[in-house]
Amino acid sequence: MSTGNMNLTLKVWRQKDNKAKGSLVDYKLSEISPDMSFLEMFDVLNEQLINKGDEPVVFDHDCREGICGACSMFINGRPHGPKDLVTTCQLHMRSFKDGDTIVVEPWRAAAFPVIKDLTVDRTAFDRIIAAGGFISVNTGNAQDANALPIPKLQADAAFEAAACIGCGACVATCKNASAMLFTSAKISQLALLPQGQPERYRRAQSMVAQMDAEGFGNCTNTGACEAECPKGISLENIARMNRDFYAAKFVSEEEV
């Protein structure tokens, strides 16, 4: 099927279901093209497994263009592999060498239980958003969009925080499995915008409370999350979130 000349050894985490004990299983692949994406290399592996009568490796993926946030492989000890600012689906085999051994594991965090093989359950992120990651405006209640000018720098900063794709690499790489980068990105986006002010402090409190309830760890300012985030979400967001979280304790109840 492929036309390349790379030979690889894969060590892939296989786990039948949430309750089963998993282990790393070795697979040999040959004739891999450097122009293939990492997931296309997995397609080749799965095709071979199916043809042999084995069960293919289950992994999350969808858009394959780095934006949906579904793909989630921990490759050689790094979420989304060796390249900065790149998701697994946009990683290409030219980033590896012929003869390499590649270890592929799922995201590891208590709040992201493994479902099967490399697929984990990230619904905790949805519940954090449901706790307050929105502006309470029903459809049909909006004023003209240009009635509220927003300084470009402020709008740009909100956009940068909003670039989060919710993949969970921040949690996977954090030694405490903290979800603070994810949570703070949404809190920051809305706190930076005038539309987000009315619920600003209440939002910070309820999203942080949900984050804790899901079993994510705390932040110890290591910065691994920022280093590994495929969208370059900044650690500054965590500082903003903490500021709002603590400020919430000092503002009057009517404002929270």
Next chain:
Amino acid sequence: MADFNANIPEGELTVKWTKLRSSMPLVNPANKRSIEIVVVGSGLAGASAAATLAEMGYKVKCFCFQDSPRRAHSIAAQGGINAAKNYQNDGDSVYRLFYDTIKGGDYRAREANVHRLAEVSTSIIDQCVAQGVPLAREYGGLLDNRSFGGTQVQRTFYAAGQTGQQLLLGAYSALERQIGMGKVEMFTRHEMLEVVVIEGKARGIIARNLITGELERHFGHAVLLGSGGYGNVFYLSTNAMGSNVTAAWKAHKKGAFFGNPCFTQIHPTCIPVSGDHQSKLTLMSESLRNDGRIWVPKKKDDNRKASDIPEDERDYYLERRYPAFGNLVPRDVASRAAKERCDAGYGVGNSKLAVYLDFAANTERYGRIEATKHNIHNPDKATCVRLGLEVIKEKYGNLFDMYAQITGENPYETPMRIYPAVHYTMGGLWVDYNLMTTIPGLYALGEANFSDHGANRLGASALMQGLADGYFVIPYTIGAYLSKELATKPIPLDHPAFVEAEASVRGILEKFINIKGTKSVDFFHKKLGLIMWEKCGMARNAQGLTEAIAEIQQLRKDFWSDVRVPGNINEFNPELEKAGRVADFIELGELMCIDALNRNESCGGHFREEYQTEEGEALRDDENYAYVAAWEFKEGVKFELHKEELKFENIKIAQRSYK
């Protein structure tokens, strides 16, 4: 036969929607609480509908096959969303957006629907900004706009190259808010596998829990499908890997007509195929055509590097053929022009199936403007390029990075190589003005329906339509139906129709597992894709289509006797999911070819080689084909054609010209 009436309101075009909206039957708040609505899909259309209906007080259940509603494929839309705001004071208006859309669709869309779309477009932008969607702004703090193909005004709102992501996250946050309040029950990793029809009305669905494999029955007074398009019938497309036709196809097989299935959009600017391993194609946003000029060498089989080809040996063929619109002609026109040049031997790159998209001229132009801003007078070329690259980077940085990552080439230094790829499907479930299919109580929204884009969709109009349908159309139009359903009590899930539907789904799933053939699902999907691309792709002809129909029928037989689906039904089994989707794609592929063969004209994205002007432009036949082809599914994978006459009362139907 099912009800087949477009139900277009009476009256002047400009007041149809306002009048209908104000006279539509309502459901009072107390009654809304006891009415249940099933929404399938959580993209722009599904999420916005689910959130808005819940805000209004209905009990909503929303389903998506992804692990989170935030991952629906709307998220990947790059370039922008149109709205007739006229913020640029360049002569835009609701009428002009309406006109551009009808003309862009090559006069194969319904006037009334398109006008309503243009009317509500402005409210969408207001709503999104109120939600905190960070659309691009100018230094004055107001919203910025850019140009898209097929228009001469700047009406496209955007958020860098991530407009779909930001709009979807806005709709997702509205949806999550309702989930948090318990007004929407969300079912992630669930796939709809059947519509349950009771006494002629849609009353619920059978969904499979993709993790446990369990089949579930869900009742709804109405069922809404916002399940997206079917571009993956071509195997290679810009759609996400999971995008599929299954929800729409199950509805079709239960009686919902399928409208204009052959209308497919081939997007002109995608990264070319690099090898057999290719699993999907990546779009380079149409917004790049604002600043990129498209060219090929004037000499055939020119193997020089782009930078070694002097200016006067380059053919800027779009600017040459279409001086009025230049690089911003609609997608179908741009795609065919690229194919024409490559087929004639002027393509570039190793495969020769690519053209250049070159930013050099505009980089320098931007640099000159920047130099003036920095008080640098008479700047040299190097300064201009340096300053210009910063501007380009700010506008398109993420797209350039994506291109570099996929191709291994640096687009800041060398022109991009691009080629057309399947991107969007204008066809879809036939719906009336109220977005109801031919099954009462079953609605289709967004890309899943056929209604607004005719034979070709203009750029930045898909996001507009998805959100228009979900936020501003269905919340009103569904009242007309539900107001008559107040007496309907929730139907018990042990009703024979639910039992039967579940048994038939189980039967199909068991069949897949029990075939135990020799070929993977992907093997058949790739084969189907190749037939579709070669014979029902950018150019079609009667002979090819006839062959394709026979080949697909054979492929269907082979699939059902030789596919190998590993694992079991009662477990997380992505191969089983794919098998179901490919089985449906195979049936759909045949219908697309039948539809393309039936339509003896060229229009928009449907180009029949037998019907073209001397200059190679699409040649419509308005006398015989100014209709929507609505196909009815018949026993044994047969299809019967129904026609909905298209009446143009407000626009003079004419040969489309972008010259």
